Amino acid sequence: MTHFLLVRVGTALATMALLSAALFLATDALPGDAAGTAAGADATAGERAELRERLGLDRPVVERYLAWLGDSLTGDLGRSAAAGRPVGEMLASRFGSSVLLVATAVACIAVAATVLGLLAGLRSGRPVDRLVSSGTVTLLALPEFLLATALLAVFAHGAGLLPAVSLIPLGDSPWQHPQALVLPVASLFLAGVGIATRLLRAAVATAAESPAVEQARLSGERGPRLAWSYVLPAAAPAVQGLAVTTAGLLGGSLVVETLFNYPGVGSELARAVAYRDTAVVQGFGLALAGTALLVLLLGDLVSGLLDVRSRSASATGLRGERRLR
Amino acid sequence: MTRSGPRRLLLVLLVLLTALALIGPWLPLSSPTERIAAPFQPPGAGHLLGTDFLGRDVLARTAHGGRTLLLQALAATALGSAVGLLIGTLAGLARRGPLTWLLRLVDGVAAVPGLLVVLLTAAGSPGSDLAVLVAVTLVSVPFSVRVIGTATARLTELGYVRTALARGDGRLDVARRDILPNIAREAWAEAGLRFIAATQLCATAGFLGLGAPAPEANWGRLVRENAAGAAAQPWATLAPAFLLVLLALGTTLLADRLTAPARPQHPPQRTPS
Numbered sequence: 001m002t003h004f005l006l007v008r009v010g011t012a013l014a015t016m017a018l019l020s021a022a023l024f025l026a027t028d029a030l031p032g033d034a035a036g037t038a039a040g041a042d043a044t045a046g047e048r049a050e051l052r053e054r055l056g057l058d059r060p061v062v063e064r065y066l067a068w069l070g071d072s073l074t075g076d077l078g079r080s081a082a083a084g085r086p087v088g089e090m091l092a093s094r095f096g097s098s099v100l101l102v103a104t105a106v107a108c109i110a111v112a113a114t115v116l117g118l119l120a121g122l123r124s125g126r127p128v129d130r131l132v133s134s135g136t137v138t139l140l141a142l143p144e145f146l147l148a149t150a151l152l153a154v155f156a157h158g159a160g161l162l163p164a165v166s167l168i169p170l171g172d173s174p175w176q177h178p179q180a181l182v183l184p185v186a187s188l189f190l191a192g193v194g195i196a197t198r199l200l201r202a203a204v205a206t207a208a209e210s211p212a213v214e215q216a217r218l219s220g221e222r223g224p225r226l227a228w229s230y231v232l233p234a235a236a237p238a239v240q241g242l243a244v245t246t247a248g249l250l251g252g253s254l255v256v257e258t259l260f261n262y263p264g265v266g267s268e269l270a271r272a273v274a275y276r277d278t279a280v281v282q283g284f285g286l287a288l289a290g291t292a293l294l295v296l297l298l299g300d301l302v303s304g305l306l307d308v309r310s311r312s313a314s315a316t317g318l319r320g321e322r323r324l325r
Numbered sequence: 326m327t328r329s330g331p332r333r334l335l336l337v338l339l340v341l342l343t344a345l346a347l348i349g350p351w352l353p354l355s356s357p358t359e360r361i362a363a364p365f366q367p368p369g370a371g372h373l374l375g376t377d378f379l380g381r382d383v384l385a386r387t388a389h390g391g392r393t394l395l396l397q398a399l400a401a402t403a404l405g406s407a408v409g410l411l412i413g414t415l416a417g418l419a420r421r422g423p424l425t426w427l428l429r430l431v432d433g434v435a436a437v438p439g440l441l442v443v444l445l446t447a448a449g450s451p452g453s454d455l456a457v458l459v460a461v462t463l464v465s466v467p468f469s470v471r472v473i474g475t476a477t478a479r480l481t482e483l484g485y486v487r488t489a490l491a492r493g494d495g496r497l498d499v500a501r502r503d504i505l506p507n508i509a510r511e512a513w514a515e516a517g518l519r520f521i522a523a524t525q526l527c528a529t530a531g532f533l534g535l536g537a538p539a540p541e542a543n544w545g546r547l548v549r550e551n552a553a554g555a556a557a558q559p560w561a562t563l564a565p566a567f568l569l570v571l572l573a574l575g576t577t578l579l580a581d582r583l584t585a586p587a588r589p590q591h592p593p594q595r596t597p598s
Binding site for chain 2: 007011012014015018019022023025026027028137138140141142143144145146149150152153157158164244247248250251252254255258259269270273274276281285288289292293296
């Protein structure tokens with residue numbers, strides 16, 4: 001178990017290091033860097049050089065990366081070029097809204113995926129399974145922005161039932177304006193429910209074949225009780241699937257928040273990318289990637305703990321489908 | 326499972342769609358950037374699908390909007406698969422050392438949301454279609470490496486591969502002669518899945534405004550631009566959205582059929598003891 005923990009945490013840290021380096025390289029070291037943008041189009045070469053020196057851009061890339069990483073880890077994410085505010089402060093004011101959005105969607109997905117996954121997995125091959133499976137394939141195939149735009153067109157522009165833009169007064173939490181949450185949450189729900197149901201259905205179908213469930217069935221357990229007390233615990237490691245879905249929704253929130261103008265991390269990140277607000281891109285990107293990795297790590301650990309088969313075993317086969325040898 | 330009839334129809338539709346998207350910009354239509362009428366006009370003479378939010382011809386813009394998307398997705402899939410095959414087979418053949426660690430790292434990277442990676446890597450060079458292509462390839466590579474690596478690792482223990490390695494054949498030679506022919510099916514299926522994901526990512530990149538800037542037509546961007554007027558002029562949104570749905574669903578269903586026979590639908594029955 002200790003080995004398993006160490007390997008998982010080590011992998012997550014190494015991934016984070018790799019991602020942060022890629023992020024830094026992409027935003028800071030490429031031609032047309034921050035100095036060019038900040039100095040303006042008609043700055044002379046001398047002015048640019050001076051600005052580069054002042055911003056510290058003349059130091060080697062590795063040195064700047066390490067300095068940036070050190071600052072970021074100690075909580076100093078720099079200052080937004082557009083807003084003039086510290087990035088950490090902007091992040092703090094928006095993080096809660098995004099967490100609220102994604103968490104609400106994940107809660108809905110968890111319930112729906114459990115019900116649908118049990119329905120389909122326990123009747124594998126029968127009409128209800130085929131219906132659920134074709135539904136999930138359809139949802140999986142469609143990009144988030146099409147689903148979100150369809151909801152927007154039908155419910156906001158067409159029927160006029162819900163607001164098209166999440167107008168949330170400054171300082172208010174989205175929680176105080178539930179009507180602004182409905183469409184963004186519904187979009188994320190549709191974007192994630194397909195993959196989550198599919199993963200859970202597979203786990204349930206496998207669990208339903210296990211000797212324990214067969215034994216329970218033979219002793220007369222059936223219906224919801226069989227599903228709840230015997231199948232679901234055996235399929236519990238599928239919680240990792242929910243973690244994968246959640247991480248995916250953090251990506252999807254970029255699209256959904258931008259489309260609905262929801263005041264979260266994703267919409268601000270997309271805006272910062274468009275305006276080349278480097279400090280915000282780096283800080284917000286790091287925060288989103290870190291959150292995604294943390295969610296995945298937690299899902300991995302919880303799923304490892306819940307997996308009855310490997311409680312006594314060491315690090316073997318905890319992530320069956322991910323294991324390479 | 327399905328008869329070959331619907332599958333063939335799907336294939337024909339997809340080929341037609343691809344051909345239309347590729348030759349679209351050469352079709353004798355009006356200019357995709359010229360304003361020809363008032364904004365959000367319903368379909369009529371001169372503009373068969375109506376006009377968009379700036380009064381441009383929706384038909385012309387839709388015809389222009391698919392080529393970049395398809396070429397980006399195809400190129401990203403080809404590049405990603407090539408890199409994935411190279412690294413995947415070599416890492417799969419290695420029993421220990423840095424390459425096996427690489428596979429672990431690849432696992433971690435593959436779990437990061439692709440859209441985030443695309444947004445952050447394309448952030449450095451805004452307005453560039455090439456940057457989107459590179460970013461989508463970067464997302465695609467870890468998945469290919471993982472699948473090819475797993476498939477290769479399964480073969481590595483087999484007698485003829487061990488013999489070849491023990492004989493002193495180079496890793497690359499073994500990968501090419503002994504491994505590749507035996508994992509071709511998995512490699513093709515994986516490329517199909519990568520293409521689907523790449524199409525989605527490229528379309529979403531267009532939707533978010535990455536890639537070539539504004540007057541350029543792009544199905545993802547067309548949906549975004551015209552969504553606000555969908556009640557007045559639905560065709561401006563529906564036309565590109567419909568083509569995207571057709572592309573996404575068509576490729577997904579086709580890939581589902583391609584990969585389905587490879588593995589059994591149900592887990593194999595346990596032998597009675």
